[in-house]
Amino acid sequence: MLTTKMYDGIPIFNPSEDEAPSLLDFGLIASVRKISIDEFMERPSVFITNDPIQRTSEVWNAAQTTVLALSLIEKVDIGNIKVQKISNEKAKRKNFVVIDGSQRLTNIKVIRRNQVTFVELDNFVQDENGKQVYLEDGVTPKKIRGAFVLVEVDNDEDESIAEASKFYYNIAGLTFKELPHAFQRTINSYNLTIEEYEFTDPDIKKTLFHRWNHGTALNxxxxxxxxxxxxxxxxxxxxxxxxxxxxxxxxxxxxxxxxxxxxxxxxxxxxxxxxxxxxxxxxxxxxxxxxxxxxxxxxxxxxxxxxxxxxxxxxxxxxxxxxxxxxxxxxxxxxxxxxxxxxxxxxxxxxxxxxxxxxxxxxxxxxxxxxxxxxxxxxxxxxxxxxxxxxx
Structure with a gap:
């Protein structure tokens, strides 16, 4: 079982003092599955993202959503989505209360529904040795505004592609539907990792939320x-x-x-x-x-x-x-x-x-x-x- 609170009458075992009792199976068991963003968007309503336990109702800005889109295109891990699986008797289906990952799912929907135009971000320029590049004055750092995806291509297979085998594609100013089809397919096929927990005790949900979110945001x-x-x-x-x-x-x-x-x-x-x-x-x-x-x-x-x-x-x-x-x-x-x-x-x-x-x-x-x-x-x-x- 998950320890959500302490109760009187239950003995305490101290490993340094007591002989260990026989330990049975204990703790929460989570099933883990992967679903593509395409599959998620077929029935996004089964994921409940407005549960009172959620950390914040703050809406992400366009820059945060742009970073998420870049992560999806570049296949960067955005972390597991952690949910409580519950029965929806009325709809005769399972629902999933999102305990950790609500903002990520919400903004994936925003991206896919064409509700955001990707914005420019600051990108500081470094040389091949990873050192900061400066402007001619030697003081001002060189930076380029945009939302860039590094693309590598095989020129031998496609003569229509420019000679450069690597180039940066700027998605700033575009919406999802305006992205190259290859980028759209990559986002649609991106696999979300869902951790599903089954329990009925509401204290367990509160405890899990605390365990997963007790840290503070990066300063x-x-x-x-x-x-x-x-x-x-x-x-x-x-x-x-x-x-x-x-x-x-x-x-x-x-x-x-x-x-x-x-x-x-x-x-x-x-x-x-x-x-x-x-x-x-x-x-x-x-x-x-x-x-x-x-x-x-x-x-x-x-x-x-x-x-x-x-x-x-x-x-x-x-x-x-x-x-x-x-x-x-x-x-x-x-x-x-x-x-x-x-x-x-x-x-x-x-x-x-x-x-x-x-x-x-x-x-x-x-x-x-x-x-x-x-x-x-x-x-x-x-x-x-x-x-x-x-x-x-």
């Missing part, structure tokens, strides 16, 4: 890894592992890789000379502009600050002086003045940090500023740093 830091080339990903990982980059973040934040955003934020502030906001969208859109030279310079400044951070043994004091945004401002100030003749030693740097941030500095008496206010905060921190060490 911006986790998602943007998909769009990074290896050099940028390695740079981010090297920087984010410094304890000072993790300052101000909770263990949960670090587990969810939020310190990756801190690392990219520092890199972007230095890359743009503090001419950038630090919202998640800005970080994602600008991260490809980070150059290898800036990575080395930023790491040098961050390691300097990290040594000071680690020298503070009093954890309460360390927390009062360092936060995500304070850390960014300090790294920016250190980087901007690192080559000055009278750059301070570690003890003087620590004293400046204590003096400047004991009242919050430019950070609202210890509270972190908003990402959009960082330009001003970083500027004020740098000016105070230069004035303190007579670098004017």
């Amino acid at each position: 911006a830091a986790e998602l943007r890894k998909v769009y990074m080339d290896e050099d940028l990903l390695n740079a981010q990982n090297t920087l984010k592992d410094l304890p000072v980059i993790q300052s101000g973040l909770s263990p949960t934040d670090i587990k969810r890789d939020v310190h990756s955003t801190s690392a990219l934020s520092v890199l972007l502030v230095i890359q743009t000379n503090n001419k950038t906001k630090l919202t998640n969208n800005v970080v994602t859109n600008k991260m490809h502009s980070i150059s290898p030279g800036i990575v080395k310079e930023t790491l040098k400044a961050a390691e300097c600050l990290n040594n000071i951070y680690l020298s503070i043994e009093d954890e309460k004091k360390r927390k009062s002086l360092f936060s995500k945004y304070k850390m960014i401002a300090m790294v920016y100030a250190i980087h901007s003045t690192f080559n000055e003749i009278n750059f301070p030693d570690m003890s003087d740097l620590l004293k400046w940090i204590e003096d400047y941030f004991k009242e919050g500095g430019h950070f609202n008496d210890g509270e972190t500023v908003k990402a959009s206010q960082m330009v001003s905060a970083n500027t004020q921190t740098l000016l105070h740093f230069k004035k303190t060490f007579e670098m004017e």
Whole structure:
């Protein structure tokens, strides 16, 4: 049986203390079958996608549906659809309550019924070695807007096809019925994997829903890894592992890789000379502009600050002086003045940090500023740093 709740009167077996009783068959058994999208569309109403247990009523946008269409065309696994099989006595048939996969099925219907026009997506361009390609300025990453399927053809079999054996087919601006027939056939024949569970206890459905959906959606830091080339990903990982980059973040934040955003934020502030906001969208859109030279310079400044951070043994004091945004401002100030003749030693740097941030500095008496206010905060921190060490 599936454990949905604990009941008094049922004994508990502890493996380390008790002798194991004879174990009979237990647990839920699911039957697994595959059906094509064509078969699904013959009777989509047998799948109930509006059950109250469903996670959300949020409607996917056209970009999300376009990504789904690309996955179907390219035969990418979209995950199993998990359902409860129930009897529909009135219709004398079986129905399937969708516990996990409602949005996927709903948007497959949207695609097949010609109810969506596929939209352009951002596609960053990489060379044959997987490195980001930049425009002539060497800073702006090259990207192409569209929804592309990589097509490989055999020119020997079809002389009407262009000479290139590989090309990208852009489906943006098209509906399902406007796709090439080969793409339509691929979508129609795509096999959905259905996991069917049979039970009558409503608590089991709730428990399964919790087991399958207890995780949280990917955050911006986790998602943007998909769009990074290896050099940028390695740079981010090297920087984010410094304890000072993790300052101000909770263990949960670090587990969810939020310190990756801190690392990219520092890199972007230095890359743009503090001419950038630090919202998640800005970080994602600008991260490809980070150059290898800036990575080395930023790491040098961050390691300097990290040594000071680690020298503070009093954890309460360390927390009062360092936060995500304070850390960014300090790294920016250190980087901007690192080559000055009278750059301070570690003890003087620590004293400046204590003096400047004991009242919050430019950070609202210890509270972190908003990402959009960082330009001003970083500027004020740098000016105070230069004035303190007579670098004017």
